[in-house]
Amino acid sequence: MSDDTAAHFGAWSQEFSAWAQTQDVGRVVIITPEDLLNGRDPTGMSDEARAALLKSFIKRNFPDFDADKFDDEYLSLGRNAVLGQGRAQSLDVDGDGKNDLAIVIAASRDQTKEQAAAKSAHLTPDNIKNLRGTDLDWQAMTIAHEIGHLSQPNKSRDKNLVWEIEAEQDMVQFMTTAHKKGLISDLRAVDDLTLIRNIGSFYFKDDLQTHVVGPGVQTPSEGPVPVAEHDHVFQEPLHQAQMDVSRAIGVDLINDTHRIKVLEKMLGERGLYSFDAYKLPPMEIEDKRAIVDILRGKVSIEDGVAVLPADVQDKIAETFENETEILGIGALMDDPALMYDMTRRLYLSGDFDDNPIGKQYAYEFLTAAQAHAPENFSVFNQDEKFIPPIFKQTDSFTPTDHLDNSQNLTTMKP
Ligand SMILES: [Zn+2]
Numbered sequence: 001m002s003d004d005t006a007a008h009f010g011a012w013s014q015e016f017s018a019w020a021q022t023q024d025v026g027r028v029v030i031i032t033p034e035d036l037l038n039g040r041d042p043t044g045m046s047d048e049a050r051a052a053l054l055k056s057f058i059k060r061n062f063p064d065f066d067a068d069k070f071d072d073e074y075l076s077l078g079r080n081a082v083l084g085q086g087r088a089q090s091l092d093v094d095g096d097g098k099n100d101l102a103i104v105i106a107a108s109r110d111q112t113k114e115q116a117a118a119k120s121a122h123l124t125p126d127n128i129k130n131l132r133g134t135d136l137d138w139q140a141m142t143i144a145h146e147i148g149h150l151s152q153p154n155k156s157r158d159k160n161l162v163w164e165i166e167a168e169q170d171m172v173q174f175m176t177t178a179h180k181k182g183l184i185s186d187l188r189a190v191d192d193l194t195l196i197r198n199i200g201s202f203y204f205k206d207d208l209q210t211h212v213v214g215p216g217v218q219t220p221s222e223g224p225v226p227v228a229e230h231d232h233v234f235q236e237p238l239h240q241a242q243m244d245v246s247r248a249i250g251v252d253l254i255n256d257t258h259r260i261k262v263l264e265k266m267l268g269e270r271g272l273y274s275f276d277a278y279k280l281p282p283m284e285i286e287d288k289r290a291i292v293d294i295l296r297g298k299v300s301i302e303d304g305v306a307v308l309p310a311d312v313q314d315k316i317a318e319t320f321e322n323e324t325e326i327l328g329i330g331a332l333m334d335d336p337a338l339m340y341d342m343t344r345r346l347y348l349s350g351d352f353d354d355n356p357i358g359k360q361y362a363y364e365f366l367t368a369a370q371a372h373a374p375e376n377f378s379v380f381n382q383d384e385k386f387i388p389p390i391f392k393q394t395d396s397f398t399p400t401d402h403l404d405n406s407q408n409l410t411t412m413k414p
Contacts, residue, residue, distance in 0.1 A: 001030040002061055008032070008109045011183055012140050016147065019174045023150035025090060026100040029062050030143060033084040033108045042082035050078030058103070069093060069101055077103060084108035086142045088149035088167075104146045106139065113138035113189075117372065120197045122205035127376040128196075133189025140178070141193055144171040161231035165216035168194060172219055191219045195368040202365035203339055204242065204329065212238055215360040224393045226357050234357060241358030244351055245342050246328030253327045254320070259301050260294070262323050266316065267291050278319060281311045337378035340369050347386060356389040363388045 006013040020028040033042070036053045045053075051074035058067040070077065073089055080087045084107045090099035107116060114125040116138045121128065131138070148170030152163050172190055179187045194217050199205075201212035216234055218225045228234055266278045267288070287308055294304035305316055332339045343362055346352060352359035366386055369377040 001032070002035045005030065005032045005035055005106075005109065009136070009140070011181075012136070012178070015140075015174075015178055015181070015183060016143055019144060019147045019170075020102075020104075020150065023102075023147060024098055025102045025150045026098075027065055028102045028104060028147075028150065029058060029065055030104045030106055031057070031081050032106045033082050034110075035061075036082055045082065047075050047079050050082045051075050052078070054078040054081045066093070066101060070103060073103075077105065080105045084111060086146050088146040090150050090152075092153075099150060102150050104143060104150070106146070107142045109139065111135065111139055116142065117193070117196045120193070120211070121199035121368075121373065122203070123199065123373055123376055127373050129374065130371055131189065131192050131196075132186045133184060133192070137184045137186075137189050138193070140184070141171055141175060141189070144174040147174070159229075159231060161212060161216075161234055162228060164211055165213045165228075165234075168213045168217045172217060176220055187220055191221055192372065194219055195364055196372050198361060198364035199368050199373060201238065202242065202343075202361050203336065204333065212361070214364045215357055224391045226360070226391050237355050237357035238361045239358075240355050241352055241362050243325050244346055244355075244358075245339065246325040246332060247321065248328070248342050248346060248351075249331050249338065250324035250326070250328030253331060254324045256301055258323055258327065259320060262319055263291060263301070263316070264295060266319060267295070277322060280315055281309075283309070283312060287312060336369075336373075336376050340366070340377035340379060344384075353389075356391065359389045360391075 001009070001013060001016070009016070016030060017028075031054065036050075036057050042050065054077060055067055055070075055074050058065060069091055070089065077087070077089055079085075085105065086107055087105040088102060089105075090102035092098060093100040112125065112135050113131045113133060114128040117128045117131055118125040133141075145167050148167030149163065152166065172194075175184060175187060175190050178184050194214050197211055198214040201214070212234065216225055216228065226233070262278075266280050290299075290304055290307055293299050294301055305313055308316070332342075344366055347359070347362050347366060352362050363386055370379050370382050370384065374382050
């Protein structure tokens with residue numbers, strides 16, 4: 001890193017190099033936005049200008065780093081760099097399966113912990129409360145997470161979340177070491193970060209669902225966590241729990257007008273190119289007439305559907321349920337208080353109990369909302385305790401190389 005950035009981080013900067021070594025990367029440079037900007041405002045700058053700034057800065061300050069190797073990446077890297085959006089880009093130059101060069105983009109040296117947390121939670125910084133640790137600790141956690149990515153191959157489609165969990169688990173490991181060395185005084189800052197990520201993910205804000213790492217990461221204060229080789233192991237239970245909440249809201253909203261609209265759509269969508277979601281199974285002509293009778297109000301929905309073949313009834317029931325969830329999602333979108341309240345009610349009545357990973361997401365969402373964004377979610381009792389699900393101890397982590405790294409860490413020279 002630059003002298004200015006190193007001075008800003010003080011003793012941490014030695015620590016970052018030690019962590020980078022555990023990732024087995026030949027050469028790593030760490031960049032903060034201030035390195036590039038010198039007080040300039042990045043908002044009006046073109047991506048080309050940002051890219052040029054980043055590349056020339058690296059060439060000037062780290063002449064032994066082969067900056068040309070990242071020519072395909074500067075356009076997007078430059079953008080991340082001036083805006084302080086944490087990112088790790090590594091490169092296996094000689095194709096031996098190990099990364100030789102890496103650029104780590106850090107957050108702004110002025111970033112407060114509330115700003116850092118707000119990004120993960122998809123809230124504004126003034127909504128965020130009660131974070132442990134200092135602003136500098138939170139900046140270091142961003143760098144720690146990004147360094148955790150350096151040993152990883154280029155991301156693949158079905159393992160993005162798994163790699164994120166691994167990087168976050170490495171972050172926990174790095175910060176635990178830093179705590180032993182006295183660099184961070186309150187290690188519970190780590191819990192606050194992993195917890196707060198669940199606000200964004202459980203509350204439908206992280207559409208890509210690659211940073212929904214919470215339940216897969218074991219912090220120093222937590223017991224064993226579920227282990228996964230593939231993203232869907234986490235994403236499906238999360239989705240299921242979210243849909244439980246949406247359905248519980250939607251059942252009070254759905255009415256016959258909605259149901260009639262759905263039936264109209266289903267009847268109209270039977271063509272070759274219709275969406276599967278609305279596509280009815282093949283039917284006899286009298287079955288179609290029965291549906292038309294419902295649409296014309298000749299019979300009630302209930303009586304009309306009852307005479308249809310079982311597979312058609314099932315499809316209609318399933319589509320009504322989807323519609324219920326869609327209505328629920330719509331109602332929840334701009335109503336964090338409703339999201340918190342319904343999640344809490346379902347949690348206490350045991351609705352998530354058959355879905356332990358989904359329940360863990362709900363648990364972390366409730367706990368995070370309560371501890372860190374009580375006003376935003378209209379939490380009325382901040383001291384309420386929820387009982388989390390329990391996961392059994394397993395031998396493996398997610399994916400597998402944490403144990404090796406942690407052994408390296410304890411013997412690493414400062
Ligand atoms: Zn990441």
